[in-house]
Amino acid sequence: xxxxxxxxxxxxxxxxxxxxxxxxxxxxxxxxxxxxxxxxxxxxxxxxxxxxxxxxxxxxxxxxxxxxxxxxxxxxxxxxxxxxxxxxxxxxxxxxxxxxxxxxxxxxxxxxx
Amino acid sequence: xxxxxxxxxxxxxxxxxxxxxxxxxxxxxxxxxxxxxxxxxxxxxxxxxxxxxxxxxxxxxxxxxxxxxxxxxxxxxxxxxxxxxxxxxxxxxxxxxxxxxxxxxxxxxxxxxxx
Numbered sequence: 001x002x003x004x005x006x007x008x009x010x011x012x013x014x015x016x017x018x019x020x021x022x023x024x025x026x027x028x029x030x031x032x033x034x035x036x037x038x039x040x041x042x043x044x045x046x047x048x049x050x051x052x053x054x055x056x057x058x059x060x061x062x063x064x065x066x067x068x069x070x071x072x073x074x075x076x077x078x079x080x081x082x083x084x085x086x087x088x089x090x091x092x093x094x095x096x097x098x099x100x101x102x103x104x105x106x107x108x109x110x111x112x113x
Numbered sequence: 114x115x116x117x118x119x120x121x122x123x124x125x126x127x128x129x130x131x132x133x134x135x136x137x138x139x140x141x142x143x144x145x146x147x148x149x150x151x152x153x154x155x156x157x158x159x160x161x162x163x164x165x166x167x168x169x170x171x172x173x174x175x176x177x178x179x180x181x182x183x184x185x186x187x188x189x190x191x192x193x194x195x196x197x198x199x200x201x202x203x204x205x206x207x208x209x210x211x212x213x214x215x216x217x218x219x220x221x222x223x224x225x226x227x228x
Contacts, residue, residue, distance in 0.1 A: 004155075032214050043117070043205050043219025044156070051214070091217075094158065099144045099209055101217055105155040 002027045004104035006090055012110045013080055021075040021107045023090030033066055033073050036089040038106065044089055048075075080111045115140050119206050119220030126196055126227050133192045134223045136206030141186040144209040147179070150222070151202045159204075162189040196227045 005024045013019050023033070032051045036044035050057040050066040050073065057064045063076040077084050087108045091101040116139040126132050136145065145162040160168040160181055168181035183189040193200050206220040 034216060036217075041221065041224075043119075043207070043221050044217070046114075046216035046218070049214060049216065089155070093214075100146050100158050100161060102158070103156040105153070 002092075002094075002102060004028075004090060004092060004102060006088075006104040007107045008105065010108040010110060012112065015081060015111055015113050017080055019077040019080050019084070019109055019111070021088050021090075021109065023073040023075065023104055025071050025090075025092060028071070028092050030068075030092045032093065033064075034091045034101065035062075035064060035073075035075050036091060036103075038087045038089055044103075047088075077109075080109075082111045082113055085110050114216075115142055115208050115210055115218040117206055117208055117218055117220040119223055121223055122221065123224040124226070126225065128197055128227060130196055131192055131194045132196065132225060133190050134204055134206070136189045136191070136208075136220055138187045138208050138218075140210070142208040142210045143186075145183060145189045146207045146209075146217070147181060147189070147191045148205040148207060149202045150205060156205065159191070162191075193225065196225075198227045201225055201227045 003026045034049045035047045038044040048064050050064045061078045065074045087106040089106040090104040094100045094102045118137045147159040148156040150156045158171050159174045160170045162168050162181050162183040164183045180192045203222045203224050205222045207217045
């Protein structure tokens with residue numbers, strides 16, 4: 001069955017450091033992968049999309065890599081700030097459900113001053 | 114990007130009753146979906162809301178329990194019927210505007226507690 005796995009343990013880092021979150025998947029052949037941010041009491045918010053033929057994508061302090069051989073994506077936040085504290089979700093297209101997405105459980109990030 | 118309004122934002126309901134959740138999008142969208150998110154868990158797709166026809170349900174979800182309407186391109190409802198405490202969860206409406214690689218936009222969810 002299709003699986004998306006993200007670090008289950010919360011990630012605590014100090015302000016100014018780089019946070020790296022991992023997303024591994026099995027039994028997918030995704031054309032693209034997306035990352036979302038979710039704050040408590042809110043719906044997920046789209047951050048970045050990376051296609052299968054792209055190795056890396058950047059947006060301001062965010063960087064995403066996509067290795068289809070390893071079946072893994074890494075999500076980096078450089079110069080992290082307390083405002084970056086949230087849960088980050090990785091998502092892949094669900095080939096069985098039209099245009100819906102399947103989501104990982106998410107990794108909780110806490111950035112402390 | 115689409116803005117999605119969902120209501121109610123939360124509710125506490127008694128076992129055996131039903132609750133209808135409304136989802137309004139500020140622009141016409143191609144696809145609308147309903148997800149469920151239980152504490153500490155990932156989002157689980159309930160169904161795709163199809164405009165003008167019956168919703169497409171995922172394995173484990175049935176129309177009698179979760180009837181869905183989508184009368185036009187900007188509005189959908191999800192009803193949680195004959196509720197039990199196991200239905201306590203956050204229900205999220207989402208929409209996708211165009212291409213199949215476009216992002217999903219989400220409402221802020223409905224936090225449902227069944228007593």
